[in-house]
Amino acid sequence: MASITRSCARPRSDRYGSMVWWVALLVGCAPGSGDFGFAIHRVDTRRDQDSLHVAVQQKLTLSDEAKDALNHGVPLVFQTQVTVRDRISHEDLQQDHRTFEILYLPLSERYQLSSSPPLQVRTFPRLRHALGELDKVEFTFDGLGAAPAEMELRVRSLLDKSLIPPPMRLPVWFSAQWDYDSGWSAWPVETPATHTGKDT
Numbered sequence: 001m002a003s004i005t006r007s008c009a010r011p012r013s014d015r016y017g018s019m020v021w022w023v024a025l026l027v028g029c030a031p032g033s034g035d036f037g038f039a040i041h042r043v044d045t046r047r048d049q050d051s052l053h054v055a056v057q058q059k060l061t062l063s064d065e066a067k068d069a070l071n072h073g074v075p076l077v078f079q080t081q082v083t084v085r086d087r088i089s090h091e092d093l094q095q096d097h098r099t100f101e102i103l104y105l106p107l108s109e110r111y112q113l114s115s116s117p118p119l120q121v122r123t124f125p126r127l128r129h130a131l132g133e134l135d136k137v138e139f140t141f142d143g144l145g146a147a148p149a150e151m152e153l154r155v156r157s158l159l160d161k162s163l164i165p166p167p168m169r170l171p172v173w174f175s176a177q178w179d180y181d182s183g184w185s186a187w188p189v190e191t192p193a194t195h196t197g198k199d200t
Helices: 015-026 064-071 127-132 166-174
Strands: 037-047 052-061 076-086 092-105 110-116 120-124 136-141 151-159 185-189
Touching: 037 151, 037 185, 052 076, 052 151, 064 076, 064 092, 076 136, 092 127, 092 136, 110 127, 120 127
Parallel strands: none
Antiparallel strands: 037 052, 052 136, 076 092, 076 151, 092 110, 110 120, 151 185
16 A cells, blocks of 8 residues: 655754644654555364363564554554454354554653553564564463354454544545554354354
8 A cells, every 4th residue: 555755854852842732743744654454364263172272373563654653652552453263153142352553652662552452562673573462362262062063254454543642643644654453354264173154
């Protein structure tokens, strides 16, 4: 996905400079970017007597705009959501999600990744290392002993735009440069555990 690059002044480090940077985002003054977003490659499953173990294999690539916002103190919050449902009736059986917040720490020049549940906080020297932690997201659904024989998963990963700071929330909601929603995809629960998914 391509974007139009505009010439922007470098933001100053004081409060006034930060305000100028927010205004620049509102009018669309931001660096260009190439391909970005979430790509869900596959979903691996393992079912035992009472539980279903799920591993979502995906890739998150940030646009230049998102990287710039992150490096100016804007935390980015992402979610991976999974719903287990009856493959025949499409009735939802269970659902769960994992939340990931990435925050830049300017004093240490490191990236902090908070994930939940369960709550874990780690720091990384490079952004790619923090993003790499989202490549595989695991879930366990218990109490499925009496579940239908044929089940499927619906999987989605996205940026939580509602947690973006108010000064830049409007352009984030309407700009294609902030489209981090993979959309829902369906994956059958079978044996063996690796399958080919299809968009829904």
